[in-house]
Amino acid sequence: MNIYDVTIIGGGPAGLYSAFYSGLRDLKTKIIEFQPKLGGKINIFSEKMLWDVGGQPPILAGDFVENLKQQAMTFDPTICLNSKVHEIRKENGVFVIETTDGKYHYSKTVIIATGGGIFSPIKLEIEGAEKYEMKNLHYTIKGLERFAGHEVLISGGGNGAIDWAVELLHVAKKVTVIYRKEELTAHEAQIKKLREYNVDILLNAEITSLLSNEDKSKIETAVIKQNGQILSINVDDIVISHGYNREVSLHFAPEIEPEKKDNYCLVSTGQCKTTVPGIFAAGDIVTYNDKVGLILGTFQDAVLAVNSAKLYMEPEANEYGMVSSHNDKFKEKNQQILERKFA
Ligand SMILES: Cc1cc2nc3c(=O)[nH]c(=O)nc-3n(C[C@H](O)[C@H](O)[C@H](O)COP(=O)(O)OP(=O)(O)OC[C@H]3O[C@@H](n4cnc5c(N)ncnc54)[C@H](O)[C@@H]3O)c2cc1C
Incomplete structure (x- = not known):
């Protein structure tokens, strides 16, 4: 022993x-x-x-x-x-x-x-989402460079999500935030920064499905339901920040x-x-x-x-x-x- x-x-x-x-x-x-x-x-x-x-x-x-x-x-x-x-x-x-x-x-x-x-991060409850985790579906951001010039969709409205959105403003080509509630819940100063940069913020919205590219190697489009309406957003990356x-x-x-x-x-x-x-x-x-x-x-x-x-x-x-x-x-x-x- x-x-x-x-x-x-x-x-x-x-x-x-x-x-x-x-x-x-x-x-x-x-x-x-x-x-x-x-x-x-x-x-x-x-x-x-x-x-x-x-x-x-x-x-x-x-x-x-x-x-x-x-x-x-x-x-x-x-x-x-x-x-x-x-x-x-x-x-x-x-x-x-x-x-x-x-x-x-x-x-x-x-x-x-x-x-x-x-x-452990709360995962996206969409069938098959896990297969994109090593590709362009992220639950944490390990390095900002990976997102350079990308169109990034961030799901979440708390401090984690909004902090990432602010960090990505200067790196990504476009940042879109979606949140299932009526208001973002992050710190006001951070939300103000997003608004100053005219970031698209979709409230009462959530991802309902993920559409992949032809060879199914990554997500190409996020299908979103907002106030009963269906929207499609083209993405290079999706960041999920729904808490832990x-x-x-x-x-x-x-x-x-x-x-x-x-x-x-x-x-x-x-x-x-x-x-x-x-x-x-x-x-x-x-x-x-x-x-x-x-x-x-x-x-x-x-x-x-x-x-x-x-x-x-x-x-x-x-x-x-x-x-x-x-x-x-x-x-x-x-x-x-x-x-x-x-x-
Ligand atoms: C978003 C965020 C931002 C923060 N920013 C700051 C900051 O700017 N400055 C600052 O000073 N502090 C900050 N903190 C607080 C800081 O992270 C914590 O105080 C610190 O990490 C606590 O360290 P710890 O070792 O006690 O616990 P943890 O860092 O939580 O580490 C505990 C470890 O134990 C492991 N573990 C748990 N249960 C088991 C088990 N049964 N068997 C084996 N392993 C187990 C876990 O996996 C984990 O790795 C922040 C915290 C958060 C969440």
Whole structure:
């Protein structure tokens, strides 16, 4: 049985920084993440600019994820992707973490960093739509360049949809927004921008079918129903922004069920400890007074959770990790960085 010191559930910013810090504290570390890639919720908005992370000039969220991942790998944690944790129980003093693919992971401590749960985009309910997903039907925008000179139809009226529409204004040849309600619900300033550019906004409208080109390789026309009338719009791309389904099915065996708030968030009793010894929590999932629900808050939680895990396993250990500037663990790595810099 391969027993880890710390197993982190969730590979978002809280999980990734926990992995870095856990390595800094000499703990054998594993991350289990449901999605096929690390980064958590930030992957939903990877083309947006982040301004509010301390010490970080404005940066594309996708690039920021790459930095987080690079830092998380500093001490070579084990990474398990495409693995959804189904249940956590405790047997003979060791946590047993069961994933839905039937695998078992063993750990002395667990850090829950599952954020708001597993997010997946709400899909277009049109028969056969899925076959265009790798072509010109999109549920997220990974890079704006792909849309250069294209006619893009955006379905949705919330912040996500309207933010994309605004970003695409300067890239696409034409942007059309359709929304099933009577009014857009996004921020007013963003809606104003769309109106300034005379973007076609079709309200009380929804896509009813998709017509493909001759070789059926992509969607050519979206058929839309608006106020009972049928319209056809030629498209190069369709972006669907109908929100996200959130799945929160992580179970704890009854004897190690931590206290929750609002039936989901894990209550911290201080230092990101849950009410169950050996189980800690970091990031959006943990709740306490003065909690900062931002990326920067996840870093503080990660440090607290890892230090708590360390003390749980080694009560005589230092309460805090040593600062990185004076930490011998980085001696060799510092040397390599300096050599590269002055090469
Ligand atoms: C649209 C949007 C814009 C935002 N903009 C900003 C911003 O500008 N600045 C800022 O500071 N913050 C921003 N935030 C908030 C920020 O994204 C979150 O605070 C941060 O991502 C929380 O990180 P986390 O690691 O706690 O959780 P998450 O990022 O949610 O990561 C949790 C991870 O756990 C995984 N997971 C969940 N359950 C399981 C399971 N059972 N098994 C395995 N894996 C599981 C999920 O797949 C996910 O990858 C924004 C959020 C949104 C939605």
